[in-house]
Amino acid sequence: MNDKKRAIKISPIRKGTVIDHIRCGQSLKVLKILGLTDVEIRDVVSIAMNVESSSGKKDIVKVENKEISSEELDKISLISPETTINIIRDYEVIKKQRVNLPKRVSGIVRCRNRNCITNQREPVDPEFKVISSEPVNIKCIYCEREMKEEEISENLL
Ligand SMILES: [Zn+2]
Structure with a gap:
């Protein structure tokens, strides 16, 4: 699958966070960590599971208008240490970082x-x-x- 096709799966967001390279099957746990399993979520949440990538299959979670706290980052690192966090503003990635599994x-x-x-x-x-x-x-x-x-x-x- 080429990059263009992959991009279509997860449409761009104006402002928010794209959580990429989540270990397959862990995306629902990531949502739980972020408190996004609530029925009263107002912001758009998208999930892609088993997405092909150069390093194998992965899950992706995209959340509009959400900033992730350092405590949430630590929790994500424990269940999926290779995850990367992309902060989006005006459709651009302004910051990209890998979660850091603490000692x-x-x-x-x-x-x-x-x-x-x-x-x-x-x-x-x-x-x-x-x-x-x-x-x-x-x-x-x-x-x-x-x-x-x-x-x-x-x-x-
Ligand atoms: Zn104990």
């Missing part, structure tokens, strides 16, 4: 160990060390329980 994540994922101190009634935020990116694997700094991609996306806060 530590705090307060965005719940530990899956029910007995972990972060799941007790203690004022302790869950915190993890990122131990691998391919596949993503994180380790709780309190109970040392490891969590893989599927568990991470199920436990996003």
Whole structure:
């Protein structure tokens, strides 16, 4: 498929964010992270799944009038580390960046160990060390329980 055909699938937007190179099948989770699964969304959201690209298949999400917070970026990096974020203004990409998988994540994922101190009634935020990116694997700094991609996306806060 050539570039022209691919461009037709996702029409340009005046202002917003194009989230590209999402791992196949993760686009709905990205929408959930962005709080866009609500029925009351006013802005246009487009999703393309299993799009052919030079580096294999990918998903794309396009959201009008949406700016992504750094917390949302960290969450996306955990479920799809190769994702790129394109900020659009007046139909032009004014900023393009790849999500950055941090070395530590705090307060965005719940530990899956029910007995972990972060799941007790203690004022302790869950915190993890990122131990691998391919596949993503994180380790709780309190109970040392490891969590893989599927568990991470199920436990996003
Ligand atoms: Zn833990």
